[in-house]
Amino acid sequence: MRVSIVGAGLGGLALAQGLRGAGIEAAVFERDPSIAARFQGYRLVLNPAGFQSVRDCLPPRWHPLLDEIVMDASAEQLVLDPQLNQIGRLGGGRTGIVVDRQVLRHLLLTGLDVHTDAALTGYDVKADGMVRARFARRDPVTADLLVGADGVASAVRGVLAPRTTPVDTGVRFVIGRTPLTGEFADLSKAYGSKITGDGVSLLLGAMRFRTPPKQAAERLAPDVSLPDIGDYVRWAMILPPNGSLEDATAQDAVLSRMRGWHPQLHALIEQADPDNTTLLSIRVVKPGERWAPGPVTLLGDAIHATSPTGGNGANTALRDADLLRRHLIEADQGRRNLLSAVGDYERQMFAYGTEAVRSSLEQLPAFAPEAQLS
Ligand SMILES: Cc1cc2nc3c(=O)[nH]c(=O)nc-3n(C[C@H](O)[C@H](O)[C@H](O)COP(=O)(O)OP(=O)(O)OC[C@H]3O[C@@H](n4cnc5c(N)ncnc54)[C@H](O)[C@@H]3O)c2cc1C
Numbered sequence: 001m002r003v004s005i006v007g008a009g010l011g012g013l014a015l016a017q018g019l020r021g022a023g024i025e026a027a028v029f030e031r032d033p034s035i036a037a038r039f040q041g042y043r044l045v046l047n048p049a050g051f052q053s054v055r056d057c058l059p060p061r062w063h064p065l066l067d068e069i070v071m072d073a074s075a076e077q078l079v080l081d082p083q084l085n086q087i088g089r090l091g092g093g094r095t096g097i098v099v100d101r102q103v104l105r106h107l108l109l110t111g112l113d114v115h116t117d118a119a120l121t122g123y124d125v126k127a128d129g130m131v132r133a134r135f136a137r138r139d140p141v142t143a144d145l146l147v148g149a150d151g152v153a154s155a156v157r158g159v160l161a162p163r164t165t166p167v168d169t170g171v172r173f174v175i176g177r178t179p180l181t182g183e184f185a186d187l188s189k190a191y192g193s194k195i196t197g198d199g200v201s202l203l204l205g206a207m208r209f210r211t212p213p214k215q216a217a218e219r220l221a222p223d224v225s226l227p228d229i230g231d232y233v234r235w236a237m238i239l240p241p242n243g244s245l246e247d248a249t250a251q252d253a254v255l256s257r258m259r260g261w262h263p264q265l266h267a268l269i270e271q272a273d274p275d276n277t278t279l280l281s282i283r284v285v286k287p288g289e290r291w292a293p294g295p296v297t298l299l300g301d302a303i304h305a306t307s308p309t310g311g312n313g314a315n316t317a318l319r320d321a322d323l324l325r326r327h328l329i330e331a332d333q334g335r336r337n338l339l340s341a342v343g344d345y346e347r348q349m350f351a352y353g354t355e356a357v358r359s360s361l362e363q364l365p366a367f368a369p370e371a372q373l374s
Contacts, residue, residue, distance in 0.1 A: 001024050001025065001102075001145070002025045002027075002142075002143040002144075002145075003015075003143055003144065003145045004020055004024075004026075004147070005026055005027070005028045005149055006029050006104075006120045006133065006147065006148050006149060006150045007028075007029075007031075007300075008030035008035065008149035009105075009107070009151055009301070009303075010101065010104065010301070010314050010342060011318065011321050012116075012149030013028065013105065013108035013109060014249070014321035014322070015324055015325055017059075017112065017160075018057035018058075018322065018325030019328060019329075020112065021057070021327070022060075022328075022332065023332075024115070024328060024329070025318075026112075026216065027141065027143075028112055028114040028115065029133070029135060030075055030114060030115065030116050030117075030118060031150070032087070032116055034116050034117075035114070035116060035251030036254060037050065037116075038250075040101060041101060041276050042100075042234055043098055043100050043205055044057065044098070044099050044101050044311075045073050045096045045097070045098050045311050046099055046234060046318070048096065049319065050252070050312075050316075050318045051070075051099075053315075053322035054066075054318045054321075056322050056323075057318075057321055057322055058108070062107065062224065064220050065216055065217060065220040068209075068216040069104075069209055069210065069211070069213045069216050070097045070098060071098045071206075071208045072095075072207065073097065073098045076089075077090040077193060078090065078192075078194075078292075079193065079194050079371055080117075080189070080190060080194070080195045080196075081197065082196075082197040082260065082261040082262060083256070083261075084195070084262050086189075087100040087283045090194055090366065100209075100229070101184065102227060103226055103229070105370070106224075106227055107212075114140065118136075118137070119135060119136040119155070120133055120135055120148075120156060121134050121136050122155070123146055123159060123296065125294060126142070129144075129295060130142050130143065131144075131146045132297065133146050136286055143238075145295050145297065146296045147296075147299060147324070148160065148297070148299070148302045149300050149321075150302050151300070151301045151302055152166050152284075152285055152302070153166065154302035154303070155321060155322030156302060157285075157298055157303060159296075160297075161289045161303075163288070163289050164287065165285075166284065166305065167360075168282075168283050169364065169371040169372050169373065170238075170370065171238060171282040171370075171371050172279060172280070173237060173280055174277065174278070175277070176234075176235055176250065176254075176272040176276060177207075177232040177276045177277060178232060178235065178268050178271050178272045179233075179236050179273070180208065180231035180232050180233050183264070183267065184233055184268055188206070188247045191204050193207055196329065197258075198257060198302055200238060200257045201237070201329060201368075202235060202236070202237050203238070204235050205233070206231070208231045208302030209231060212229070212230055213226035213227060221341045229258075233268060235254075235269065235272070237254045238368050239253075249274070250274075250279055251272055253279075277329045282309075282368075282371070284305050284306060284357055284360070285301065285304060285305035285360065286357050287303050287354050290350070293340070294339065295342075297346060299317060299320035299349070300317030300321075303353060304354065304357050306356050306357050306360035307361055307363070307364045309363050309366070309368075310359055310360020310362075311356065311360075311362050312356045313360070315356075319352070320353075324342075324349075324364060327341035327342070327345045329342055361373050
């Protein structure tokens with residue numbers, strides 16, 4: 001069996017690793033000109049099931065490395081004022097495993113057949129049931145199955161389910177990261193918490209690797225090369241309705257909304273790494289329209305993009321990758337046919353994917369009351 005995967009995000013790469021481990025030919029096609037072409041490095045909280053999914057997609061020899069480049073999530077989730085006084089609670093603390101998306105992505109990329117500068121523009125299903133994917137700047141590729149793991153603006157979804165389009169919630173936020181030096185140790189109460197003031201919210205989260213990723217790879221899996229990054233504080237400011245940066249840099253836009261805030265919070269933003277600071281918008285995709293099972297399917301944000309405040313987008317993308325991998329292995333081994341494997345995957349994925357988007361939107365107003373939810 002030959003599988004073409006469009007999109008080198010967490011979902012597509014996890015699937016490619018899982019198929020490769022089972023001896024199934026899988027090639028990944030990524031639109032970006034290179035793997036490190038843009039900001040990719042925020043921290044993610046995976047729940048135990050999401051973490052198990054990515055673990056199961058990876059070769060067992062890398063499990064000790066995976067376990068060493070994460071941290072346990074144990075944040076309290078308080079609501080603080082700009083002077084760091086507690087004024088409420090956000091709800092139960094989140095438990096799970098914290099990973100750095102960029103580091104995890106590098107691990108997932110190892111040993112894969114990934115083609116960059118390969119933006120999918122369309123595909124054709126041929127008379128023999130195979131699918132031919134077309135790209136902007138490379139020759140078409142034919143496979144038994146095409147998987148659209150190409151994120152919220154999926155080009156594959158544009159052909160397969162054209163009436164399913166992203167909904168812009170209107171919420172904009174600036175996200176960045178700052179090295180976690182001793183100076184910010186006192187902010188620990190604020191990690192996992194929401195700081196509110198002047199119509200904006202600032203969210204902080206720490207990333208403390210059990211072992212720095214580069215060193216962990218050198219010691220535990222010399223065939224893997226991981227980025228040389230240390231512990232950091234991830235911060236995100238949710239802007240007022242339809243917030244824009246108004247020509248300021250992302251950092252300056254955040255600082256301008258923090259006048260009179262605690263000096264440590266100012267210092268945290270001032271010392272941020274500009275290469276890892278950017279403006280993002282929250283768009284969601286609600287799975288609705290169904291299609292007849294065929295040689296093309298979708299996974300991850302391409303079919304169920306959640307609000308990041310739900311903390312479940314990566315978890316759901318990884319669940320998809322693991323579920324689809326298991327079904328495709330059965331098909332490859334002749335235990336079922338490909339279309340029934342894909343159809344069964346889609347039936348389950350639609351059910352939990354729909355619920356993932358719904359629950360993420362339910363949590364959005366606690367962070368952005370003005371969000372447009374329909
Ligand atoms: C700030 C932030 C924090 C988050 N925190 C969490 C969290 O704590 N827990 C959690 O579970 N989730 C979290 N998420 C959500 C999570 O990051 C996403 O749901 C997840 O990364 C989606 O993975 P994916 O593989 O489906 O898509 P993506 O990671 O978006 O990957 C899609 C890839 O497809 C490529 N592509 C797009 N179009 C084409 C094309 N035409 N041809 C070829 N390639 C293409 C893109 O360049 C990209 O590399 C967070 C998201 C954000 C923004």
